[in-house]
Amino acid sequence: MDTTHSQPPHPTTAALSTLPADASTEGLSAWADIDLEAIRDNVAALGRRAGDAEVMAVVKGDAYGHGLLPVARAALAGGASYLAIAQLGEALAARAGGLTAPVLTWLFPPGADLATAIRSDITLTAAAPWALAEIAAAAREVGTTATIHIKADTGLGRGGSWGEDLSGMFRDAARLEADGVIDVEGIFSHFARADEPGDPSIRAQQEVFEAALAEAERAGLRPRLRHLANSAATLTNPSATYDMIRPGVSVYGLSPVPDVGGPTHFGLREAMRVTARLINVKDCPPGQGISYGHRYTTTEQTRLGLVPLGYADGIPRHASSVGPAQVGGRRYTVAGRVCMDQFVLDLGADSPAAVGDPVTLIGQEAKGEPTAQDWAAAIDTINYEIVTRLGSRVPRRYLGGL
Structure with a gap:
């Protein structure tokens, strides 16, 4: 296996010091207690809000500083069916740590070791034409169909593609899918101002997202997972649920819209x-x-x-x-x-x-x-x-x- 571009485990994950649940804190100058039952219950509460939609729990950034592996397991126990981990290196660390649930990752540079990611059954994001091309090349190298989600930029102005780049990706992805190189499992986007309920940009982004989905369908794609709702949208905008919600900070019992209400207002508790x-x-x-x-x-x-x-x-x-x-x-x-x-x-x-x-x-x-x-x-x-x-x-x- 070519490991030229392989990435080490996420440094925070590797360095984090942990204590047994029954460990005494005597002699410690400081410590953080992480309530895994709160994580589980928060995910379950968010899932109830989503109805029939699935839950993709965001555990990036070492699970928002709470600890990737234990938090991921607690989120899965609460009903999450998918995990979201931004950095490819941390997604690989999750696999190395024994997590077998579906994992979506979306931040990696040209030349990243996508072959190892595909062998590790990590779902890769095609956020730009170059990424789709490199995923396809890695899938052919491995001889395995790569599961991907395409990211559309619907107005955040950050990751993802729009305009002709997105249209071209849809066409190319449909051709690659027909050849068995990739499986376009999902299409997603991200809100710019979901934490400002009622802002007109929220509905505008949903309309752009729905137009992108219609264009993808015309290109021949039939994604099973359409996801847009972050924590704020999950808690304040049921119309953004689609097939899957993608909560992050609310998994940890924190409110993404403190001006609307704190954790208790939304039936969450801090972990x-x-x-x-x-x-x-x-x-x-x-x-x-x-x-x-x-x-x-x-x-x-x-x-x-x-x-x-x-x-x-x-x-x-x-x-x-x-x-x-x-x-x-x-x-x-x-x-x-x-x-x-x-x-x-x-x-x-x-x-x-x-x-x-x-x-x-x-x-x-x-x-x-x-x-x-x-x-x-x-x-x-x-x-x-x-x-x-x-x-x-x-x-x-x-x-x-x-």
Whole structure:
């Protein structure tokens, strides 16, 4: 086998530290509990919204920082029939890790090892004419029909093809399918503004998608899986369901439309809980600058708590002086700059906190704890970024027995 272009396992997947579900957290400075039952139940809830349509669970980016292999298995247990993994290297890592369910991948460069992907029974995306040509060449090399999905750009202006490129792909794909080189199992696209329910671009993209499907049919293609709905569309736009939904962030119990409602509003629950321990607690006088640059100064006698997580662990530096944390049921805000490995909390003069006490950084909305959405709102980003950036130095403990 020619391995000239073979790709190594996804580095996050390879490096992630895990703990047994019954492992003690004593002696750990921080850890993340991943509730696999929540993953399973979220997928099941999303599937109920989809009716007869299938569920393709998006587990790209090391399952949004939750851990690819255990999360994929939990999603399949919840009724997902397909997995979506953006990077080809990570899709191959999924196969190497023992996942046998159908996997769709869509990001790979010219010259990628598509032959290995086809041998591994990975569904490849033809997002441009060159990709279709290279998939066909790899399928002929392997002597196996390649399963593909064609990606249409319906207005996002990112991946996929439109115009004559898309029309030409439909014609070429029909010819290749007739020759047994490929099997066009699916056609899909992606919304630009599904997280803004009611935006006119949503309906406009659906109309372009439906026109593309009609053109594909005229070219002789009969895809079994037409998919367009991401998490936001799954939760707010039933008309976009088609044959399959493709939820991502909602699988993890996070809302893609926080202005409409949080996880509990949609019957979801957060799967990730991030906990650290205070490793230093000390009295502090008024007028003391805190952390690099002294961008925060105490105004009265207080107590400081040191949390051993920083931007090397995925705590955003932009969360300096705004990020939320909870100690002993009290909500606090990061005091001063987030450093590479640590940040400080101003606990107040009356705080009973002690060294070793747990600090909840990411918890559950229903319990009144800081959430990924709270962190996102604090730094003007999205909850997706908060969970996916959690680093490999924070071990994951998988709960739920799945």
